[in-house]
Amino acid sequence: MSGFLSNKIHRRLLVAVPAMLLTVSVAFAQQSPQRPANTDDDAAAAVQKPAGASAAPAGGNRAGGRMTSAEATRAFLGLGVAPDxxxxxxxxxxxxxxxxxxxxxxxxxxxxxxxxxxxxxxxxxxxxxxxxxxxxxxxxxxxxxxxxxxxxxxxxxxxxxxxxxxxxxNRGTYQNNNNVLVGNAKAGAAYFAKNCVQCHSVTGDLKGVGGRIRPLDLQRAMIFPPREDHPKRAIRATVTTAAGTVEGVVTRIDDFVVVLTQDDGTVRPFARGEGVTVALKDPLAWHKDFAFRLKDKDMTDLVTYLGGLK
Ligand code: HEC
Ligand code: HEC
Structure with a gap:
């Protein structure tokens, strides 16, 4: 599968520098430490935006317990703090x-x-x-x-x-409705066959998924697969300089610097500039784009279909 930047973002990259910042901020939000809840509304405190701060420790996107699903969704999409x-x-x-x-x-x-x-x-x-x-x-x-x-x-x-x-x-999380299996499973199967089989299979990785993941969680996992506790879903980058090419997990990125952690744990900072190219690779890029184009009806049909796979 091509886990590269989604088509939309890729197209935008070609035409607009701001789109680059979008990609970068989305990528970085994944790596950012979560700000401890400091308002009356814990869920609203959610996730801190990249303040150009120091590299986040691995798995450092939690402070004081698991994120709520709304927080995780915000983190996934790089949405920053909850609106007022x-x-x-x-x-x-x-x-x-x-x-x-x-x-x-x-x-x-x-x-x-x-x-x-x-x-x-x-x-x-x-x-x-x-x-x-x-x-x-x-x-x-x-x-x-x-x-x-x-x-x-x-x-x-x-x-x-x-x-x-x-x-x-955030449609997958704001409705707290346990009865989500009310769609058309057949339509969901057709939608799956058309859009998902390129990367998934209901006889392979998603076998029995309805028995494994509760319907509400399934809805969320489908729109925004959780990244925490899944090292294989981390955003990676290949940095090419005159000295060669280095590949690893992105722990920090902004206009001036990119920091990779290689698979053996070596941390490699690079100053960005002429002669340094950075190719980002997000295994969940497709899902990020999907979150914005999935229609409510298709979502219900899909969850009904997948939720029925025991
Ligand atoms: C007369 C039409 C018009 C009005 C009124 C207008 N905009 Fe815009 N806006 C545009 C156009 C056209 C662009 C694209 C500019 C470009 O291509 O860089 C834009 C760009 C933007 C962008 C940047 C989008 C991006 O990612 O590059 C934002 C944010 C924005 N507008 C917000 C607003 C807000 C908020 C208001 C009201 C307070 C507003 N605009 C009023 C026409 C308008
Ligand atoms: C371009 C590839 C791609 C496409 C297309 C795609 N996915 Fe995914 N999806 C992924 C990746 C990568 C993961 C993370 C898998 C992993 O870590 O093993 C994932 C994870 C998931 C998960 C979470 C599974 C779990 O165990 O947590 C669900 C559910 C899911 N996708 C559903 C779908 C559905 C439904 C579609 C079609 C509407 C779809 N995906 C299309 C790449 C894709």
Missing amino acids: AAAAERGKPIYAQNCAGCHGPDARGGIGPNLLYSSQVLDDDHGEKLVPFLKVGRPDKGMPPFAGTPDRDLTDVAEFLHLQVENYA
């Missing part, structure tokens, strides 16, 4: 009035791009990056500046966008 629901609610009408005309009412795109995949959005936690961007816009490309809009309003818009991403990507 009250701010998002305030941001909704501001978005509708100022942005929806170009980016669509649900941020899925219009004459402006889909913002659910935007690195400008995904790299942001609470507006600290997005607000400065919105202030200047990209007038030459059709994105107007919002220099006169108060920071607070723009922060609320940022939260609104984060909530849209969350709701869209």
